[in-house]
Amino acid sequence: MSLGFGLSAGRQVIAQDLAPYLATQQPQQPGSTAPQPAASGTQDASSAKADPPASMPPKATLPDSPQPKAQGDEEAQQTKRILWIIPNFKSVTANTYLPPLSAKEKFALAAQDSFDYSAFVWVGMVAGLAQASKSEPSFGQGMSGYGIYYAHNFADNTIENFLVEGVVPSVTKQDPRYYTLGHGGLFKRTGYSVSRLFITRTDAGNTTFNVSEVVGAGAAAGIGNLYYPSNNNQWVKTYQRWGSQLIQDGLGNILKEFWPEINRSLFHSKY
Secondary structure (H helix, E strand, C coil): CHHHHHHHHHHHHHHHHHHHHHHHCCCCCCCCCCCCCCCCCHHHHHHHHHCCCCCCCCCCCCCCCCCCCCCCHHHCCCCCEECCCEECCCEECCCCCCCCCCHHHHHHHHHHHHHCHHHHHHHHHHHHHHHHCCCCHHHCCHHHHHHHHHHHHHHHHHHHHHHHHHHHHHHHCEECCEECCCCCCHHHHHHHHHHCCCEEEECCCCEEECHHHHHHHHHHHHHHHHCCCCCCCHHHHHHHHHHHHHHHHHHHHHHHHHHHHHHHHHHCCCC
16 A cells, blocks of 8 residues: 555656656647747848849940949039039039939929029129120110120020920920039040030930920020010021020030039039
């Protein structure tokens, strides 16, 4: 009797001691939802690498298309103004990726080039040159004559900006910005700058004829007939204003192309 009782008590003690161990060794029942060991992050990392980011830039195909960043590019930045008195809002620093502009953004760009304080200074300089050359003798001289020259040149500049940078690019889906080439010799970059009068990008990034510049400037010259004095040479004056605007924009492109280097050399400035 005592021996049986002792064996029974011994089995109970052993069972109590082994209970935690036996519980961890029980086989998983079918349909069980027991947690599985955490998987390594390798699969998640490979999945993340499978799809490239949506913002990855397109393959460079144009002469001024952004190339891999070269050392020193950050020192050749375009600024919003040239010499603080010439609007430069539509210039794009070389090797810079930018999304296409919406129609609203194109009109905002035209407004910046027309109503920034530097635009008023620039128009004042152009008006002074026009008065000095007596391009419109009927406007007269002195301060009153200068005021008339200024009003007409301000209208010319504003109308041309909104047509070339806002209205026509929105209709033709063209990019009105000037993309700096930023590399090559003097003649190559100068030729490139002038060629941008006739060659531009579409919003999709393709090369196309610059309808915005040529047609926009021509339309602005035609609208000028509404507020310039009428005379027997009205059409001649229209073509002269058209040609003058193209020449002015071409010279502006050349200045914009080399402005980062000029700014860095003369003023030791990046911005």
